Amino acid sequence: MFEPVSVEKCSSYEQLEINKALDNAIDAIGGLDFVKEGMTIGIKANLVAAMNPDKAVTTHPALLKRLCERIVELGASVIVGDSPGGLFTPAFVKNVYKTCGLYELEEAFPGKVKLNTNLEIKDAEFPEAVSIKTFIYTAWLDDVDFIINFSKLKTHAMMGMSCAVKNMFGTIPGTTKPEYHMRFPEENAFANLMVDLNEYFKPALYVVDAIDGMEGNGPTAGEKRHIGLILASKKPYALDMVCADIIGLGINDVQTMKVAYERGLGPKSVDEVEVVGSALLPDVKISDYKKATIHQSITFEGGSAFNNVKSAVVKILFSTKPLVRPSECIGCKKCFETCPAHAITMVTKKVKGKEVLLPEIDRSKCIKCFCCQEFCPKGAMKVHENPIGKMINRK
Structure with a gap:
């Protein structure tokens, strides 16, 4: 059976409401039981571009603030980071942090929470991978004991949806991302790359900011769409399936979900997922959520x-x-x-x-x-x- 997925209603980014909903979402699946005193926890946010949090492109700082607070209360420290699309340089990354409203995290928890400034890269070997057996990644991930993947629910022109699985592409340095697109231009191969990264880094917890998501021309230029949810799970594949179902997508609409199923890692449908929490799926589904695109890899079986x-x-x-x-x-x-x-x-x-x-x-x-x-x-x-x-x- 796949890891349970918690779904909690949250109508706004007002801090008190967020605190309650995020706590409920995390605690419903076992909480932060892996966090111990003296550890350093890395929060891999979605910081794809330097955009105001109100644009619904990046993980909202109010959610990150509460998660940091929970971790600090357990006696651990936090590093928040990502590799945005573009130059992986101090000036570029600092501008992303500033525009996304993240410096308030360091101010709220001085000495305990910091934004990543380690911009080194490292080589990785992953023989068990399907697509990417060797790759380079952002070295700051080696500075932490566990990773928490905090993604944003958005449409995506190539993959159909950007959520938990796709968010791990941010472990690849910004200017290298286009190179990997070139190495794996076919949808199936690129989707397997995303799954490979999740299997290599194995985040201990996945959380989704779906209070305001993005529809249409996502993941950066679409339209903000209120969803009103926070979701969490210990694994990404069932979590993505639930998120997709909420916005009207299925396994054939999101290539990362399809390859995860083919690899025995994810469900075929939301019916195979145990959903916990206060929100019921039939009540939170959005029937008119605008898709990003129709996928290109549509074929008919047989060689006639x-x-x-x-x-x-x-x-x-x-x-x-x-x-x-x-x-x-x-x-x-x-x-x-x-x-x-x-x-x-x-x-x-x-x-x-x-x-x-x-x-x-x-x-x-x-x-x-x-x-x-x-x-x-x-x-x-x-x-x-x-x-x-x-x-x-x-x-």
Whole structure:
């Protein structure tokens, strides 16, 4: 049986309400029983970009504050960190911490809680991995006794959903992430990479900030959507299944859940998960949550000519690609800089009579990793669906 998943209602980021809901969510699955006096606990938050907490892109500081408080009360110290998308340098990371409102954690618990400043990287070998048997990771994770993965519930253009499993991609240094997209451009291989990282680091606890989530063009440029929940579990796979079910997704919508099931690590459906806590799943499901995209790896089994034709037609109809919206683009070159396939060039074009610098995508090189969409600071890079496929999907 899979690890139980706790689901607690929490209507706002007001501190007193958070304290009660987060405590209930954690305590319902055994609490912080692994934390002992004198330990150092690492909280791996979702700090993908320097964005205000109200944007629902990053783990909210009020939740991190309560978790830190609980750990400090047990006599341990805390390091909070992540590797944002971009340069893994002191100036860049400090700006992310500042914009995400995290310096208040150090102020609230002086000497006991600190934001990570160890920006070294290390090499890892993981022979049991499916995708990534050797990789580099952020060395600060070796400075802690246990890791707590504190993710944010969001849609994701490539994986369908960014939550507990996907959050461990932040163990890879920022500028290396696009390289790994290039190494594993196919959805199944990239999803296995995410699972490999979870199996290598084995966080002791997973918590999800789903008070405000993100729908649509996630994980950074979508729309904030109130969900009103905090979830927790000792393992990520059943936790992700519950989160997906709440926002109307299933195993075929989230590739990380699919490969986890194939590897015997996760459930096939939410019916196989023991859900505990005060919130009942039927009461908290959201029927109209906007998905990020339709996945590209839709095929029909069998090698017949007819099935090959069906697969080709479906691939065309339901394919997705990144596409810039010129009116929102500021010509910052972020997409150009982060594209692992070097499929983007910056060109000067006329828009409404004015010459502007815009990205141009070479479709023959594009691997559809959606790094350009994920790291666009203005959300100008959109996930574009085939109009006919989009119409069929809506129906």
